Amino acid sequence: MKLIKDRIAKWSMVGLLATFAATSFYAPSASAHGEKSQAAFMRMRTIHWYDLNWSKEKVKVNEEVEITGKFHVFEGWPETVAEPDTAFLNVGIPGPVFIRKASYIGGQLVPRSVRLEIGKTYDFKVVLKARRPGDWHVHTMMNVEGGGPIIGPGKWITIEGSMSEFKNPVTTLTGQTVDLETYNEGNTYFWHVFWYAIGIAWVVYWVRRPAFLPRYLMVEAGRANELISAGDKKVAMGFAAATILIVIFAMSSANSKYPITIPLQAGTLRGIQPIEEPKATVAVKVNDASYRVPGRAMRMKLTITNNGDKPVRLGEFYTASVRFLDADVYKDTTGYPEDLLADDGLEVSDNSPIQPGETRTVEVTASDAAWEVYRLSDIIYDPDSRFAGLLFFFDDQGGRQIVQIDAPLIPSFM
Numbered sequence: 018m019k020l021i022k023d024r025i026a027k028w029s030m031v032g033l034l035a036t037f038a039a040t041s042f043y044a045p046s047a048s049a050h051g052e053k054s055q056a057a058f059m060r061m062r063t064i065h066w067y068d069l070n071w072s073k074e075k076v077k078v079n080e081e082v083e084i085t086g087k088f089h090v091f092e093g094w095p096e097t098v099a100e101p102d103t104a105f106l107n108v109g110i111p112g113p114v115f116i117r118k119a120s121y122i123g124g125q126l127v128p129r130s131v132r133l134e135i136g137k138t139y140d141f142k143v144v145l146k147a148r149r150p151g152d153w154h155v156h157t158m159m160n161v162e163g164g165g166p167i168i169g170p171g172k173w174i175t176i177e178g179s180m181s182e183f184k185n186p187v188t189t190l191t192g193q194t195v196d197l198e199t200y201n202e203g204n205t206y207f208w209h210v211f212w213y214a215i216g217i218a219w220v221v222y223w224v225r226r227p228a229f230l231p232r233y234l235m236v237e238a239g240r241a242n243e244l245i246s247a248g249d250k251k252v253a254m255g256f257a258a259a260t261i262l263i264v265i266f267a268m269s270s271a272n273s274k275y276p277i278t279i280p281l282q283a284g285t286l287r288g289i290q291p292i293e294e295p296k297a298t299v300a301v302k303v304n305d306a307s308y309r310v311p312g313r314a315m316r317m318k319l320t321i322t323n324n325g326d327k328p329v330r331l332g333e334f335y336t337a338s339v340r341f342l343d344a345d346v347y348k349d350t351t352g353y354p355e356d357l358l359a360d361d362g363l364e365v366s367d368n369s370p371i372q373p374g375e376t377r378t379v380e381v382t383a384s385d386a387a388w389e390v391y392r393l394s395d396i397i398y399d400p401d402s403r404f405a406g407l408l409f410f411f412d413d414q415g416g417r418q419i420v421q422i423d424a425p426l427i428p429s430f431m
C-alpha cells in the first residue's frame with residue numbers, strides 16, 4: 018500500500034514538473050489582440066473598416082507611419098453597445114511602442130472624443146511615430162463610451178533602431194521647444210523626493226525614541242502628556258510652518274517660471290464630417306445565409322440587380338475585418354494583413370458580368386481559415402445570429418460600388 022502511495026506521489030511530481038516545463042516553453046505569438054474573443058455578431062454589426070492603407074511596414078525609431086482608411090457605422094447597431102455619441106479613435110498597440118502624432122476623422126484633428134452618427138461613413142487618418150524597436154501588431158480601433166473597444170484589423174509593423182534615440186519635440190505657444198519624452202521629468206522627481214524626505218524626517222524624529230511598548234504603557238498609566246515635551250511641540254510647529262511656507266513659496270515660484278498655463282482641454286467634438294459614398298446602383302437582396310458547424314465557410318444566396326449603366330461583377334465580401342475576394346475580379350494591393358485576407362476565398366456560382374438591367378440570383382460562398390481563426394464561427398454562441406458586411410462590385414473600368422448587406426445567419430449541422 019505504501020509502495021503505491023509513493024508511486025502516485027512520484028508520478029504526480031513528474032507530471033507537475035512536465036506541466037511546468039511545457040507551459041514555460043509554450044510561448045505562442047499572439048496575432049490578434051482582443052478582437053477574437055469578442056462576440057462575433059458584434060464585430061460584424063458595429064463598425065466596418067475598409068480601404069485601409071498602411072504607408073510603411075518597416076520603420077526606424079522616430080519615423081512616421083500613416084494609417085488611412087474609411088469606416089462605416091453600421092445601421093443595425095446592436096442594442097447592447099451604447100450608440101457612438103462619445104467615441105474615441107484609438108490605436109491598439111501594446112503601450113506606446115508608437116506615439117500618436119495626430120489623428121483625423123473627416124479631415125478634422127480628433128485628439129478628443131467625437132460624436133459619430135449611425136449609418137454614416139467617415140474617412141480617417143492616424144499618424145504614428147515609431148518609439149520602441151520590435152514587431153508590433155497595430156490596430157486601428159474605436160472606443161465607444163458605454164460600449165467598449167471596437168477593434169479594427171491589425172497589421173504587423175516592424176520598428177528598428179534604439180529607443181534611446183526617440184525624440185518627441187513640441188513647440189509651445191510661449192515659444193520654447195521641449196522634448197515631451199523627458200520634459201519636466203527632473204522637476205517631478207525633485208518634488209516627490211523632497212516631500213517624501215520631509216515625511217521620512219518627521220517619522221525619524223519620533224522613532225529615535227522607543228515607539229510602541231513603553232509609550233503604550235505610559236498612555237495606559239494615564240501619563241500620556243509626558244510623552245510629548247515642549248521641544249517636541251516646537252519641532253512640530255516648525256514642520257507645520259515650514260510645510261506651509263514651502264508650499265506657498267514653491268507655488269509662487271512655479272507661477273513666475275510658468276506664467277502662462279491653460280487648463281486641460283477637453284470635451285466631445287461634434288459635427289464630424291461624414292463622407293458621401295456615391296449611391297450604389299447595384300441592389301442586393303439576401304435570400305438566405307448559412308454556415309456549417311463546424312466549418313470555415315459561410316454561404317449566402319443573393320439576388321443582385323444591376324441598375325447602373327455598366328456591367329458589374331462581385332469582387333469582395335467584407336465582414337468583421339476579414340476580406341473574401343474573388344481573385345478573378347479583384348486583387349488587393351494594399352498589403353492587407355495576410356491572416357485576414359482570403360485572396361480567393363469568395364466563390365460565386367456565376368460571376369460573369371451582370372449586365373445593366375439584369376437581375377441574377379447567385380450562390381456565394383465565403384470560405385477561409387480566417388472564419389475559424391478569428392472565431393466568426395463562434396457566432397453559434399451569440400444571442401443574435403445575424404451578420405452584416407459589405408459587398409464590393411466592380412465594373413470593367415475599375416469603378417466600384419459598395420453595397421451593405423445584413424441578414425440572419427442560420428447554422429446548418431448536417
Ligand SMILES: [Cu+2]
Pocket residue numbers: 048049050154155156171
Ligand atoms: Cu493584434
